[in-house]
Amino acid sequence: MFHVFRIACLALCLLSKSSIAQTLGVLTVEKIMRDPKKWIGTSPTEIAWSEDSKTIYFNWNPNKNAGDSLYGYDLSSKKINKIAPAERRTLPAKSNVFDKQKAQRLYEKNGDIFLISTADFKVRQLTNTVERESNPVFSGDNEKVIFTQGMNLFSITLESGLLSQLTDFKTGTKKADPNPDGQEKFLKDDQLAMFEVLKERKAKKDAGKKITDAERASYPKEIYIGEKSLTNQEISPDGRYITYRLTQTNKAAKSTIVPNYVTESGFTEDISARTKVGAPTSDSEFWVYNVKRDTTLRVSVKDIPGITDKPDYVKDYPKLDSAWKNKQRDVIINGPFWSENGENAVVIVRSTDAKDRWIMAFNPETLTLKLLDRQRDEAWIGGPGIGGYPMSSGEIGFIDENTIYFQSEETGYSHLYSLDVTSGKKTALTSGKFEVQHVNLSKDKKTFYLITNEVHPGEQHFYSMPVAGGQRVRITHQTGAHEVTLSPDETKLAIRYSQSNVPWELFVMENPAVSHAKTAKPEQITQSVTQEFLSYPWRKAKVVTIKATDGQDIYARVYEPRKSNGKAVIFVHGAGYLQNAHKWWSQYFREYMFNNMLVDQGYTVLDLDYRASSGYGRDWRTGIYRFMGGKDLTDNVDGAKWLIKNYGINPKKIGIYGGSYGGFITLMGLFTAPDVFAAGAALRPVTDWAAYNHPYTANILNEPQSDSLAYRKSSPIYYAAGLKNNLLICHGMVDVNVHYQDVVRLSQRLIELGKNNWELASYPMEDHAFVEASSWTDEYKRIWKLFEEKL
Incomplete structure (x- = not known):
């Protein structure tokens, strides 16, 4: 039925020029600045696949409603259907968190954690709480699911369903005896020496506390973080180390106010907005909780190569230049990123002045950082797959237990590299006067899927490439840009495609990198734009x-x-x-x-x-x-x-x-x-x-x-x-x-x-x-x- 509709639309596009002119006529500001969803149409967005790779889901609004709705395209019937709210609520959310065998996938939806089988697509809900759970991952042995609730990490043992708390972060500071050696201690010791009943009762109380403390020995250590904010709580695959970031907001940083004059209340209402450039920034610390040793220690960054390097621009300011004197620049540590077996970890360290990015091997036992790659830019670090801000990790992951991949502008263009974290050997996987704009590693870790602009800076095409580099095989060929979402089984591609004068539409195509089909062509799924819009050339x-x-x-x-x-x-x-x-x-x-x-x-x-x-x-x-x-x-x-x-x-x-x-x-x-x-x-x-x-x-x-x-x-x-x-x-x-x-x-x-x-x-x-x-x-x-x- 949908194909009949598409053919009808195409037929309408072939109407005579005089008929077309009658539809939209001469362009005016009033015509072209109307609500776009009512006269242009709404392109599909938020593309996702069903777990069985048989349905493509997307947000769409062909009926010019107030907001977009969820639709599904069934590959077998080739029909589009609007997804009912009841069905939408049961659909798994997007994620890329699999166990080692790729047999199960974790996702968070509406603040709860779910587990789905990739074999029979059965869903198991792991949490159902008022509080929000997030960031689920599998433990290194695949026997537990680790997640964040509030400030803390928890685990659920999949076989028994046992819920365990792994951390006990607390704001403020631990209360201490305000006068341990003064008047209060004297009075307490004097009372115990004077009254036998008090002494006997205290002995019983202390004995009971000793038993209780022994029973609670398996509980996590209380970690007080003061008034700092806590983020990036992560546990190592072997469960021995928990890393986290503490940030101290500078209270001297003044925020701006934006007055809002036209309000429901009839009064002017202030909108609290951002700070201005140069305001005092927050301080960031990277910590490790060693579970076995029951210790928390901050990771030192003072020995990072180039941490005291002076930016070139200060030469224009003699006082600033002479006062530098090996000043240690502030940095933010992102990660860690672990190999599957948990033997190797890397972190991305970025200077807050944006002029350095270090990729470093990280040893949580010794708290040491070892340089693997440094990118320095006297302007600022940025580019596709790299990110332009200190909190950006950029594109990074493990190909195997010893090899990472990442992007760098080392040659002047953002390209893909691999690096052996044990030997330090770095290999350029792509090169040339073009940019790698998106990277996706296949599930079997044998193929990279890339989007680059190597055909022309004004085009974006999808390629497959062996994980070791080499020849790239171009998969898309139409002039324009392609945004590609791989199906879970990686046999099909959902493609959002547009040309300079045609808005984005959704297509589906076999993945020739898997099927090896030489004649694979994209098939259009949606027809989003209106006849009125199409009537103008x-x-x-x-x-x-x-x-x-x-x-x-x-x-x-x-x-x-x-x-x-x-x-x-x-x-x-x-x-x-x-x-x-x-x-x-x-x-x-x-x-x-x-x-x-x-x-x-x-x-x-x-x-x-x-x-x-x-x-x-x-x-x-x-x-x-x-x-x-x-x-x-x-x-x-x-x-x-x-x-x-x-x-x-x-x-x-x-x-x-x-x-x-x-x-x-x-x-x-x-x-x-x-x-x-x-x-x-x-x-x-x-x-x-x-x-x-x-x-x-x-x-x-x-x-x-x-x-x-x-x-x-x-x-x-x-x-x-x-x-x-x-x-x-x-x-x-x-x-x-x-x-x-x-x-x-x-x-x-x-x-x-x-x-x-x-x-x-x-x-x-x-x-x-x-x-x-x-x-x-x-x-x-x-x-x-x-x-x-x-x-």
């Missing part, structure tokens, strides 16, 4: 390269009108580290549709992956280090010059717009390159990087109190005097990411400078990502008006 923008001033190639998408009006608009994507000049459906789909609307009116539109965009390796990723608004802006300026040269664009008729980081670049463009851009719309922009969050900003600009030069160079508010042309600013007033305070401060600066060619549109009920169609419509009507009037 959405453009596939041309992906081009533009030569930057410093000789680098900038990848970009150009939208070409049939008849140019001599005007151009540059769209600047947000997030900084994000890719948009690609060949799949953009998360900026509203901007994509707006760009189509601009082109319909004769504008040429350019969308660049400027410096710091993702997908192009380490040097591109870190091209903005200590100067945001430097090469990222000149890349956009070079794009404007390219438009003038190649498309005959009038140099005085170029506009620019973007949100978040794109709003920041728009401000920097109008303030520091005022002769390039005649008009710009800065949406929810950062105006002063010293006001943004710590994890993101400190990576790129260090901290404002230690690298003030970087912040001064990078913050638009210092360049506001350079505004010559027309500026529109739009910002949500309850934005907890880039605070509304940013544009309030900039507004005051523009007022004091006497600027009168700018305006601010405020949205009282919007956060950083707008939700309401009315807000989107108002915002883009203003952008459209700006370009029409000022270009």
Whole structure:
């Protein structure tokens, strides 16, 4: 039945152009900024397989309801059915926690722990409590299930069902005798010496306590953690060691407040938000509880190679440089990650200044760390499979008892490596000027499944590769991007696929790495987009390269009108580290549709992956280090010059717009390159990087109190005097990411400078990502008006 529906949809797509035009007609802001689920459709998300590999589950909303629902595609009947709530509640949750034989899988659902057999798919519920249980794992002998409840670790013996508490963490400090050698002790000893009855009663009480203590000897040691927070409680496969992290929050770190004006109560309500970059950070400690010895000891990091290395940027500050004197940098230890037999463990150690990542062998008995691999970056550690923050472990796991795999940007691109933890031998499993963007190790640990962009930076394809490296076999072939979920038996692939002008749809395909079928082709399961959306011929923008001033190639998408009006608009994507000049459906789909609307009116539109965009390796990723608004802006300026040269664009008729980081670049463009851009719309922009969050900003600009030069160079508010042309600013007033305070401060600066060619549109009920169609419509009507009037 579903195939009949699909064929009907395809037939409708072949209607005459005149009939199509009657459906959507001329694009307008009002049309394209409507609620997308009601007129575009909703792509499938959250893809998961049934345990028997016969059904694909996914969230979907083909009926334009208020929210998505769970659907299932049955591979045998090839039908899609909506999953009833009662059935949905019984479905196992996702996890990748198997016993050694891959015979059983653990998962947590609704705060309880479940066990499912991979042979007959029978489910056994292990806990049913009000408190939440989480992070279940098998013990090294597969006889117990270990999990976290509250602050503590517990185990359940699978055969008997015995529940045992493994740790007894307590907040605060253990109460001690406040005056052990003073007045109270004197009085107590005097009383016992004077009264025989008291002496006899105390002896009986002490004898009883001795018996009770002996009976409780198997109970875990009380471990007091003071006022610190406890995370990452893990037990070794042999049960001998429990590792955990203690974090001391710095109470001097001041949080910001975001006022919320439009509320149900009628009163202004404050939203407690994040701290600002440079605020005092938390201290992290890594501890080991040796169960056999009944001791707790902190792991020392002072001997980590390079722990006192001074970052290069401090050379710009003589006082800071001379005062360094072998300062030990703060680090966070992630892990440990254990081999199956429990004989080897590794940890990921990352410096909080983001300039170092150490992979180290960890011995919990001796509390020693041995260097296996160090990646140092004077900008900051990051990239696919590596992560950009101190709490990131990145991609890591054991191939066999002695060999780990991980990703590194050692060559300038994120690639996959293996390393023998006993010999220290490291092997590059992939190489080249491309990125490995996702890694999955097969259950038998003989095959890696990879997603890379080696065909083109704007494409993502799925490959299989022997675990020892060697030739990669490309499995997907259609132009675009592929997100792949392997079935539990690894014989089939559920693929979310899209093209630049076609939203994500769900496909299923045999896994040729297992079936060895040479003719395996993806079969489409869902048809999500509406006929109204399909009625417009959405453009596939041309992906081009533009030569930057410093000789680098900038990848970009150009939208070409049939008849140019001599005007151009540059769209600047947000997030900084994000890719948009690609060949799949953009998360900026509203901007994509707006760009189509601009082109319909004769504008040429350019969308660049400027410096710091993702997908192009380490040097591109870190091209903005200590100067945001430097090469990222000149890349956009070079794009404007390219438009003038190649498309005959009038140099005085170029506009620019973007949100978040794109709003920041728009401000920097109008303030520091005022002769390039005649008009710009800065949406929810950062105006002063010293006001943004710590994890993101400190990576790129260090901290404002230690690298003030970087912040001064990078913050638009210092360049506001350079505004010559027309500026529109739009910002949500309850934005907890880039605070509304940013544009309030900039507004005051523009007022004091006497600027009168700018305006601010405020949205009282919007956060950083707008939700309401009315807000989107108002915002883009203003952008459209700006370009029409000022270009």
